[in-house]
Amino acid sequence: MQIMITHGRLARTRVLQLAPWQLAFLVLLLAAAMLALSGAIYHFIFLKAARDGWPVVSQLVKLVVKDEFAQRDRFMxxxxxxxxxxxxxxxxxxxxxxxxxxxxxxxxxxxxxxxxxxxxxxxxKPGEATGPGGQGGPFxxxxxxxxxxxxxxxxxxxxxxxxxxxxxxxxxxxxxxxxxxxxMVPNTKPVEGHTSSGFGFRSDPFSGRSALHTGLDFPAPTGSPIMAAAGGVVVRAEAHPQYGNMIDLDHGNGLVTRYAHASRLLAQQGDLVKRGQVIAHVGSTGRSTGPHLHFEVLMGGVHQDPAKFLTNDAPAATAVAERPSRGRNSRVARSVAAVGIDATPAAP
Structure with a gap:
């Protein structure tokens, strides 16, 4: 494309050669300049006229943008x-x-x-008085x-x-x-099964005389797992002349549980165990007549009835503990050997 520019006085002619892409660029540049100019005019003249209320221009602008303002107002x-x-x-x-x-x-x-x-x-709340007197409810x-x-x-x-x-x-x-x-409360059975002897006075299986049984007996086959009744720290794991192989678990606040007559101890002193963890195996070590677990609960060194903690086993254990002892010593010894209970005296 050629553009010829002629000046009258000098009678000289200039010729500009424009390639197609140059022409397209020139058109786009011109369009952009027109858009920028129209936007500037609209913003600085018409909108200012509408806001400031110019006598003639403001009326024209209001007529042009009336619908636009109405739509904006309705949307808001x-x-x-x-x-x-x-x-x-x-x-x-x-x-x-x-x-x-x-x-x-x-x-x-x-x-x-x-x-x-x-x-x-x-x-x-928004719009709510802050002075004396109760007020409420959502705003x-x-x-x-x-x-x-x-x-x-x-x-x-x-x-x-x-x-x-x-x-x-x-x-x-x-x-x-x-x-x-x-x-940390011992309310889980340490051995699966029923109890054979509860907390309270009974006939001693060896002497036949009345003596305090300081725990619950859980008869079970030798080697059955003994589980921690609650989480705690092992403070004793040793052999005792009367308790046999025993473990004491400290649960904090002066609460201790004891597991006696085990055949094998798995936990050691200082171990941190959780509820249900196997800490020993059932046996008949110490002063015992057969394989079983002797389970005790001590609070501040004082023996408590474990049945009060083992709620699921409380009725049976209480019934056994309150059952009176009768008969001769030989009959007691035979029944003791059959169910496997211990003759452990109070803890040292």
Whole structure:
């Protein structure tokens, strides 16, 4: 493409040679300049005229952009209404969550004063009076809310949710603490099966005289697994003249369980064991008449009835413990040999 430029006075002609790609680039550059110019005119003249109310131009601009402003206004109103509804629903859910948190905290053993914020007050709801007198309920704006009201509501939601998160963190910590305590309570049978002799006075299987039996007896074949009734630390794992091969587990707070007459000890002193872990095998070592486990529970060095801890076995064990001893010594010795109970006196 050629463009000829002629100047009248000098009668000289200039010829410009444009390749196709140069022509296309020139057209695009011209179009971009037109768009930029029109945008600048629209922004700096027409919109300014509409805002400042120029006498003639503002009327023309309002006629041109009237529909556009109406659409924008309608869109904003619809969005504000939708946001207000969502904020109201979220606040109602948080109020419900607060009630649930208070109930759960009560079940977890937390006192009301322990879950109150440091300021001892709840964040004021948007539009709620902060003076004396109780007020409450979720904030659901009536009519069409303003953007300022929505911002206040969102700020309240943020602060309130942060407080609820802290409360549930405390509840989680307390429940975990209670769970750890339950894991340290010996309420699991150390040997599968029934008990043959309970806690209390009975006829001694060797002397025939009345004596205190300080634990529960679990008859089982030699080599049967003995499991820890709860998690704890092995404080004794040794042979004893009367208890035979025995293990003592310390569960904390002065609570100790004892496992006696084992044929083999698997845990050693200082070991940390968990509930249900096999720590020994059933035997008949020490002062015993047959293979069985003698199980004791001591609190502060004082023997307790293990049946009170082993809830699943409590009725049977209690019944055995309360059964009166009758008959001659030979009859007692035969029954003892049949079921395999021990004649272990009180612990040293």
């Amino acid at each position: 109103r619809e969005n504000l209404d939708a946001m207000a509804q969502r904020v109201g629903e979220m606040q109602a859910k948080l109020i419900h969550l607060e009630a649930v948190g208070e109930r759960v905290s009560g079940l977890a053993g937390l006192k009301p004063e322990e879950i109150k914020p440091a300021s001892d007050t709840q964040p004021a 659901i704006p009536s009519g069409r809310p303003s953007l300022t009201e929505l911002n206040r509501a969102i700020d309240w939601l943020d602060e309130f949710s942060a407080q609820r998160a802290d409360v549930f963190t405390m509840i989680e910590a307390r429940l975990f603490e209670e769970q750890m305590k339950s894991l």
